[in-house]
Amino acid sequence: MNLPLEQRMAAFAELRAVKTDFAARGWFPGTSGNLSVRVGEYSPERFAFAVTASGKDKAANTPEDFLIVDQEGLPTEPTRLKPSAETLIHCEIYKHTGCGAIFHVHTIYNNIISEYDASLGAVPIEGVELIKAFNIWEENASIEVPILPNYAKIPRIAELVAGAIRPGIPGILLRNHGIYAWGANAFEAKRHLEAFEFLFEHRYKYLLLTK
Numbered sequence: 702m703n704l705p706l707e708q709r710m711a712a713f714a715e716l717r718a719v720k721t722d723f724a725a726r727g728w729f730p731g732t733s734g735n736l737s738v739r740v741g742e743y744s745p746e747r748f749a750f751a752v753t754a755s756g757k758d759k760a761a762n763t764p765e766d767f768l769i770v771d772q773e774g775l776p777t778e779p780t781r782l783k784p785s786a787e788t789l790i791h792c793e794i795y796k797h798t799g800c801g802a803i804f805h806v807h808t809i810y811n812n813i814i815s816e817y818d819a820s821l822g823a824v825p826i827e828g829v830e831l832i833k834a835f836n837i838w839e840e841n842a843s844i845e846v847p848i849l850p851n852y853a854k855i856p857r858i859a860e861l862v863a864g865a866i867r868p869g870i871p872g873i874l875l876r877n878h879g880i881y882a883w884g885a886n887a888f889e890a891k892r893h894l895e896a897f898e899f900l901f902e903h904r905y906k907y908l909l910l911t912k
């Protein structure tokens with residue numbers, strides 16, 4: 702898939718803005734986290750996306766922070782950059798949702814809550830206003846955010862992604878690892894990620910107060 706230079710540059714610029722924003726929040730500790738936005742035409746069998754390069758300090762901006770990969774997670778042109786080690790998870794989410802952007806961060810709240818609720822297989826959240834960020838408008842709505850095991854081998858996690866995606870819930874937690882949040886575009890993926898993080902912090906603090 703040959704993408705015009707302007708499309709690649711626009712995707713990289715969009716990722717850079719999100720990366721800078723999340724880095725300022727401390728959302729990339731120890732080089733963790735990865736970001737992607739889809740570019741060009743889409744079918745579940747054939748698509749491409751811009752993704753962060755693996756192992757970089759995501760708080761630093763360099764000319765070698767992003768590359769384009771295809772639906773298999775392989776670079777679309779020769780490069781010495783390595784795509785995120787977790788690119789296969791992005792591939793699965795794009796394939797099964799058709800979304801336009803995916804953001805993955807490790808935070809204290811998403812790690813602790815995913816561990817706390819691991820035996821349930823999902824984080825239950827009820828009656829918090831920010832559920833509306835997922836376009837769920839009913840009164841006293843409840844949602845469950847799925848939790849997958851954090852296997853060392855990413856392909857083992859990737860093969861569970863399709864079965865974990867729940868209609869209307871644009872996110873998946875990896876146990877004691879972090880969250881993947883997605884949306885139709887970068888704006889929506891960011892809104893979803895911020896809402897998830899708010900809801901995890903809310904649950905953590907509510908549990909502390911009430912247990």
Ligand SMILES: CSCCC(=O)C(=O)COP(=O)(O)O
Nearest residue numbers: 731733734735755756785786
């Ligand atoms: C040091 S964090 C371990 C890998 C990880 O979970 C992550 O999110 C970052 O991996 P990447 O290859 O995208 O840099």
Ligand SMILES: [Zn+2]
Nearest residue numbers: 733734787879
């Ligand atoms: Zn990670």
